[in-house]
Amino acid sequence: MTDLSATALEPEVAPRSTAEERWRALQTVSRGDAVYRLVLTVFALFLPLLLLAIAGDLVVGAWPAIAKFGPSFLVRSIWDPVNDQFGALPLIVGTLYSSFVALLIAVPLSLGTAIFLTEFAPRWLRTPVATMVELLAAVPSVIYGLWGIFVLIPLLRDHLWPIARPVLGHLPLFSGVFYGPSVLAAGVILAIMILPYIAAVSREILLAVPAAQREAGLALGGTRWETVWRVILPYGRAGIIGAVVLGLGRALGETMAVTMVIGNRHEVALSLLQPGYTIASAIANEFAEATSGVHRGTLFLIGLVLFLITVLVNALARFLVWRVARGSSVGSTAL
Amino acid sequence: MTPRRVLRTVVGSLMTGATYGTALLAILPLAAILAMLIVKGAGSLNWDFFVKSAVPLGESGGGFAHAIVGTLIIVALACAVGLPVGVATGIFLAEFGGGRIGFGIRFVADILNGIPSIVIGVFAWSWVVRPMGHFSAVAGGFALAVILVPIVARTTEEMVRLVPNSLREAALALGYPRWRTSLQVVLRTAAAGIVTGCLVAVARVAGETAPLLFTALGNDFFSTRLLAPMAALPLQIYRYAEGPYDDWHRQAWAGALVLILLVLALSLVARAVVRGRRQHA
Numbered sequence: 060m061t062d063l064s065a066t067a068l069e070p071e072v073a074p075r076s077t078a079e080e081r082w083r084a085l086q087t088v089s090r091g092d093a094v095y096r097l098v099l100t101v102f103a104l105f106l107p108l109l110l111l112a113i114a115g116d117l118v119v120g121a122w123p124a125i126a127k128f129g130p131s132f133l134v135r136s137i138w139d140p141v142n143d144q145f146g147a148l149p150l151i152v153g154t155l156y157s158s159f160v161a162l163l164i165a166v167p168l169s170l171g172t173a174i175f176l177t178e179f180a181p182r183w184l185r186t187p188v189a190t191m192v193e194l195l196a197a198v199p200s201v202i203y204g205l206w207g208i209f210v211l212i213p214l215l216r217d218h219l220w221p222i223a224r225p226v227l228g229h230l231p232l233f234s235g236v237f238y239g240p241s242v243l244a245a246g247v248i249l250a251i252m253i254l255p256y257i258a259a260v261s262r263e264i265l266l267a268v269p270a271a272q273r274e275a276g277l278a279l280g281g282t283r284w285e286t287v288w289r290v291i292l293p294y295g296r297a298g299i300i301g302a303v304v305l306g307l308g309r310a311l312g313e314t315m316a317v318t319m320v321i322g323n324r325h326e327v328a329l330s331l332l333q334p335g336y337t338i339a340s341a342i343a344n345e346f347a348e349a350t351s352g353v354h355r356g357t358l359f360l361i362g363l364v365l366f367l368i369t370v371l372v373n374a375l376a377r378f379l380v381w382r383v384a385r386g387s388s389v390g391s392t393a394l
Numbered sequence: 395m396t397p398r399r400v401l402r403t404v405v406g407s408l409m410t411g412a413t414y415g416t417a418l419l420a421i422l423p424l425a426a427i428l429a430m431l432i433v434k435g436a437g438s439l440n441w442d443f444f445v446k447s448a449v450p451l452g453e454s455g456g457g458f459a460h461a462i463v464g465t466l467i468i469v470a471l472a473c474a475v476g477l478p479v480g481v482a483t484g485i486f487l488a489e490f491g492g493g494r495i496g497f498g499i500r501f502v503a504d505i506l507n508g509i510p511s512i513v514i515g516v517f518a519w520s521w522v523v524r525p526m527g528h529f530s531a532v533a534g535g536f537a538l539a540v541i542l543v544p545i546v547a548r549t550t551e552e553m554v555r556l557v558p559n560s561l562r563e564a565a566l567a568l569g570y571p572r573w574r575t576s577l578q579v580v581l582r583t584a585a586a587g588i589v590t591g592c593l594v595a596v597a598r599v600a601g602e603t604a605p606l607l608f609t610a611l612g613n614d615f616f617s618t619r620l621l622a623p624m625a626a627l628p629l630q631i632y633r634y635a636e637g638p639y640d641d642w643h644r645q646a647w648a649g650a651l652v653l654i655l656l657v658l659a660l661s662l663v664a665r666a667v668v669r670g671r672r673q674h675a
Contacts, residue, residue, distance in 0.1 A: 095573030096490055102482035103495075106502045106547070109540065113509065113517045120520055171416025179410050180417070190665065191421045197661045198427060199601025201628045202650045205635045206427050209434075209643070251423045258420060284406035305508075312510025314604035315632060339512045339604070346516065347608040362516045366509060373508030377501065 117366055120359030123352050132360065138325040140345075143353040147361050149327045153242070153335035154365070157317060158310035160246025160331065161253055166303055168250070169257035176258075177265040178287050189262065196255035204319030207248045212239040212320060215247070220332075234330045240322030243331040248316045253306035260305055264298035264383055265291060301379030308372040312365060314339040338365045428654070435651030438644040443652075448614040448630075454641050458649050460616040461630035464531070467618060468610055468626055469600050471535025476542030476599075477592055483543065484550025484588070489576055491551070500551075506544040514540050515605035523609055531624035534610025538599040545598065549591030553584045590664035597660035601653060603628035627653050 124132065128145065135146025176189055216239045227233045268291050276286030292299065322334020323344060338361045349355040442457045449456030483503070487496055518537035523529055557580045565575040581588070603626075606612070611623040612633060618624075627649055634646035 089571075091574070092572045095576065099482055099486035099490065100495070102479055103486040103499050103547075105479050106483060106499055106506060106544065109543070110502050110506055112521075113513070116517050116520050117513070120516070168416045168420055171413045172420040175413035175417040179413055188417055188421060191424055192417075193665075194658060194661065195420075195424050197597060197601075197657055198424070199603070199628055199653060199657060201601070201603040201631050201635075202427065202431070202654055205631060205646055205650050206430060208635055209647075210426070210430055254420055254423075282402055282406035284409045285402065288409070308508045312508070312512065314510065314512040315628075319632070319635065339510055342512050342516060343604055343607055346519070347611070359516065362513050366513050369508050369510055369513075370505055373505050374501075376508075377504050 114366065117359055117363040121356055121363045123356030124360040125356075127353055127356075128360075132357075133364070136325070136327060140349070140351070140354050143351055145353070145357040147338070147357075147364065149325050150336055150338045150341050150361055151364065152327050153321070154311055154337040154339070157242050157245040157249060157321065157335060157337060158307055160242060161249030161310045162303065162307060164247065164250035165254045165257055165306060169254045169302075169306070170261060170299070172254075172258045173261035173265055174287055174292075176262050178283065178291070189259075192255050192258050194255075195251065196259070200252070200313065200315040201319075203248055203252055203316035207244060207316055207320040211247060212244050215239070215244060231329055232331055235328075235333050237332040238322075238334075240320055240334050241332050242321065242328070242335040245317045245321035245335065245337075246331070248320055249310045249313055252313060252316060253309045256309055257302045257306040260302035260380065261295075261299050264295040264302060264380070267298070267383060268294045295383055297379045298383030301376045301381075301383070304372055304376035304379065308369050308376060311372065312339055312369050314343050318343050338362070431647065431651045431654055434644070434647035435649075438648035439651065443645070443648055447616045448625075456645070458627065458630060458645065458652070460613065461625040461627045461649065462652065463616070463618065464610070464613070464625040465600060465627040467620070468531055468534045468538060468606070468624060469596060471532060471620070472538035472542055472599055473592075473596060474539075475535070476539035477546060479539075480543040480546025480595070481550050481588060481592070483547035484591075485554055485576070485581065487547065487551040488554035489572075489580070500548075503544040503547050506540075507548070510604075511537075511541055511602055512604040512607075515607060515609055518605060518609045526621070528621075529609060529611035529623040531610050531620045531622065534606045534624065534626065537605035537609045538602060541599050541602065541605065542595055545595040546592055549594065550588050553587030553591055554580060556587060557583045586667055590667040593660050593664040597657045597664070600660075601628055601657050603632050 124145065127143075128135075132145065132147055133151065134148050136148045137144045137146045138149070139145070172188075172192060176185055176192075180188065216237055220237050223233075272290050272294050273286055276290035277283070281289065317337050318340035321337060321340060323336050323340055324334040325336055325341075326333075328335055342358050342362055342365075345354070346358050349358055442455060443459075444457060444462065445459050446455070446457035447460040448458075483499065487500055487503075490496060491500060514537050518533050518540065522533035522536050526533070561579055561583060562575055565579040566572070570579070606626050606629050610626055610629065612629040613623045613625040615625075631646045631649045631653065634642040634649070637643075
């Protein structure tokens with residue numbers, strides 16, 4: 060012990076260097092660091108520039124339509140490319156409606172899955188099930204659309220609807236003849252597509268709940284379910300809402316699968332069985348063929364509306380998720 | 395046991411059972427989709443599918459060679475632009491991202507990540523297609539690169555953060571400046587993770603259709619010209635699925651099977667590597 064401290068205290072016999080030399084050496088080091096940092100910062104600043112460029116581009120592109128229609132664009136239902144008259148109401152309603160249906164289906168399923176994966180599943184089952192759910196997010200949109208056209212729609216129309224019709228057929232929500240492509244089909248497809256996002260983020264939120272909370276709940280005599288329902292879920296509430304909002308953001312902007320199954324009709328329909336239209340689908344279908352400046356401007360304008368909605372929704376979701384899992388990167392991989 | 399206690403236990407068991415049910419329902423679509431792809435797609439996969447391009451309407455046969463090559467070219471273009479920017483941004487976020495700028499850029503990356511891909515397509519159209527005057531593979535690659543950057547940035551950040559601080563400290567204690575510590579020690583340690591993160595991102599953009607609709611446009615002929623419209627696997631699947639011919643539908647399923655095998659293989663490999671690294675870290 061004494062030996063060790065003695066050697067440690069022995070003054071180093073280093074080659075003498077002047078203060079000026081040492082200062083210069085330090086400066087070269089920090090100059091290298093400064094260059095490195097600068098280069099990385101320049102790359103990183105691409106991202107805000109990109110966001111600004113996208114926003115600016117949409118505003119500029121939409122200008123002919125903004126100038127012509129003004130705010131009434133958002134509440135009119137006309138869509139007449141021949142006479143250059145446009146209104147986005149059916150598109151906005153269709154986008155919100157199909158996403159709402161999707162959330163209605165996906166939220167219980169994904170929350171149940173997240174709870175299952177963190178609380179109830181046997182340990183050996185957790186990784187495989189989590190991986191399978193996450194792989195759903197890797198399936199390309201166009202494949203969901205293909206599956207929707209040839210499997211889901213026939214299933215809904217020919218097998219499920221004949222059974223449900225006697226019960227639900229008289230409701231306005233299910234009125235009209237069911238040909239297949241519909242808000243319902245789009246909602247179901249969207250639900251399958253956003254389920255992995257909501258499940259993955261809520262699972263991370265539930266995992267971030269401190270073990271002490273769980274133990275306290277059980278120690279108070281709660282059953283395992285009561286602990287989940289009354290302790291763990293309330294603790295992660297903000298984050299779980301954030302996960303749901305993230306899923307909503309995905310659903311609002313989803314294009315291909317929806318375009319392939321929703322029927323693409325410019326009308327506001329209440330019935331789930333009728334075709335609808337969404338903002339993203341309208342852009343996908345009409346952009347390449349839009350010839351008049353106003354038509355194209357209109358498509359830019361609904362693109363701008365979609366952009367603003369998704370930016371707001373995602374910012375809100377980020378905020379909520381951060382509140383629970385501050386500083387960690389929870390949810391970033393699921394994006 | 396009091397009746398109330400019994401009730402609570404029963405409710406608990408029922409709800410536990412319900413979560414089993416929801417998990418089952420959640421993985422059912424994956425199984426259903428994969429099964430359909432194999433049932434409907436495998437039969438139409440043959441040699442011609444991989445070496446021939448689309449045939450004129452009315453003729454049967456033909457294949458997806460042009461679309462497969464097109465996807466590879468467009469994705470390669472996207473990687474050439476998107477990966478360096480994304481990786482550099484990710485390193486910035488992990489190494490210097492503690493302050494206000496880092497917070498802001500992280501936030502912007504998440505916002506960019508949430509922008510619908512169709513909107514990115516519109517953006518690419520007006521920045522590349524309109525100035526050039528025609529649709530092109532380059533425009534498609536540009537659109538995919540924009541989607542790639544924020545995903546790669548966030549996964550890279552996560553991977554670099556996994557490198558233990560003791561490694562950084564050891565290098566600094568040896569007299570390395572920060573930039574050499576970062577490049578030669580931290581990044582070398584995180585390299586495998588960064589590569590797999592890039593693979594996941596590439597797998598995701600490879601399946602994108604919407605941003606290519608009015609950038610790369612699609613092409614029924616074999617083409618490797620970067621400044622001309624080019625076919626892509628997802629575009630071809632979309633066109634054939636929407637078309638009225640049975641032969642097209644068969645080929646769409648086969649194309650979808652090829653696409654999903656490509657995407658799932660990339661994601662599974664990446665996942666395995668990342669999981670292994672996380673356990674070591």
